[in-house]
Amino acid sequence: MAGMDDEVRGYLAELVDRARGVLGDDLVGAYAAGSVGLDAYQPGRSDVDVALVVARPLGGPTKRTLVDRLRHEALPCPARGLELVVYRREVAGSGTADPGFEVELNTGAGMPFRATYAPSDRPTADGRFWYALDRSILHQSGLTLLGPPAAEVFGDLAxxxxxxxxxxxxxxxxxxxxxxxxxxxxxxxxxxxxxxxxxxxxxxxxxxxxxxxxxxxxxxxxxxxxxxxxxxxxxxxxxxxxxxxxxxxxxxxxxxxxxx
Known part of the structure; x- marks a missing residue:
């Protein structure tokens, strides 16, 4: 992908390996979104956006373990930061406008740490529109890191x-x-x-x-x-x-x- 250097490629490969180590067979796929998916990654400016898709709801201990394994302190992000969201496959493919995520992680040297374990914990003032718009981008342009093609996994919005x-x-x-x-x-x-x-x-x-x-x-x-x-x-x-x-x-x- 244009602009995405070997450091970012290696980081994404390690992120997928760690996610698979935590989620096992429940991990359906992993996809790069945002600037990476749209072939516009700009070193020093862009974030790394990743969506993981799982087969079934995650329990609290699994969510926290995933965050612990992927946060910047455990896996340094070479970009400004990592914005990671985990969805169940049924949510990813539904085309819903709702957030619908299992866990959200923001972490990196250039962004405040945040781990959110349910959509109801997301402050309304921070916006609840991001997720469905991101899934629409993934449907069109998600870069498949693991699993089926993004267009088959993510539904688009009405x-x-x-x-x-x-x-x-x-x-x-x-x-x-x-x-x-x-x-x-x-x-x-x-x-x-x-x-x-x-x-x-x-x-x-x-x-x-x-x-x-x-x-x-x-x-x-x-x-x-x-x-x-x-x-x-x-x-x-x-x-x-x-x-x-x-x-x-x-x-x-x-x-x-x-x-x-």
């Missing part, structure tokens, strides 16, 4: 659910605080390009990486200055301002949101 969750994600981003003033706002480039990805998905039904979605809109002459600066910011240029990013997100939300 169009209405997709638009609702895209709108929820945009509203969540808009609710985050932004630095005061009209100067460059670190992270605003990701807000703009994330909105580009949502817009391309809503219009064309295809998931692209954030930067590729921005380029798709640039090719059509849409918000060329703002999107161009946002893409350049991922290579070290100054990001756009918070007000610019929020205005763009609002325009995208108005187009993406379900009409009824």
């Amino acid at each position: 169009p209405g659910d997709l638009r609702r969750l895209l709108a929820e994600a945009l509203a969540w981003w808009l609710a985050l605080p932004t630095p005061p003033g009209d100067g460059p706002a670190p992270g605003a480039e990701d807000a703009v390009l994330g909105a580009c990805r949502s817009l391309v998905k809503a219009r064309e039904g295809v998931w692209l990486s954030k930067a590729d979605a921005g380029r798709r809109l640039l090719d059509r002459g849409e918000d060329a200055d703002l999107i161009g600066r946002s893409i350049a910011a991922r290579r070290g240029g100054p990001p756009p301002s918070g007000p610019e990013a929020r205005a763009f997100q609002r325009r995208v939300l108005a187009e993406v949101a379900p009409t009824h």
Whole structure:
């Protein structure tokens, strides 16, 4: 995969081996999502996103053992961090809009540690839309590390659910605080390009990486200055301002949101 170096490949192989050691025959498959799945991994910036699929519900001791074996302190992540989610196969293939996970682990040198053992433990303020959107990306572009092809394991969302969750994600981003003033706002480039990805998905039904979605809109002459600066910011240029990013997100939300 472009941009994914040997260190990340080795890390993913070891992660799968450790997961198999904990889960045994209950492990149906392992899949790389996010930037790795979308062929857009950027060393020094991207996370490693992994979904594990299991045959049946996991007990509490198994969940905690899996977290202990895969957390950064036990298996150092070469990226900013690991975002790992475990699903039962019936949930992965259902196309549900619900979170539906067995366990979630965020761990790494560049992110706060979090282990969540049931969807009900996930704070509503942190967003519950991530999981179904990630499974939709996995359905299209998941990189199979173990098991059947991702497209056979992960179901896609119904169009209405997709638009609702895209709108929820945009509203969540808009609710985050932004630095005061009209100067460059670190992270605003990701807000703009994330909105580009949502817009391309809503219009064309295809998931692209954030930067590729921005380029798709640039090719059509849409918000060329703002999107161009946002893409350049991922290579070290100054990001756009918070007000610019929020205005763009609002325009995208108005187009993406379900009409009824």
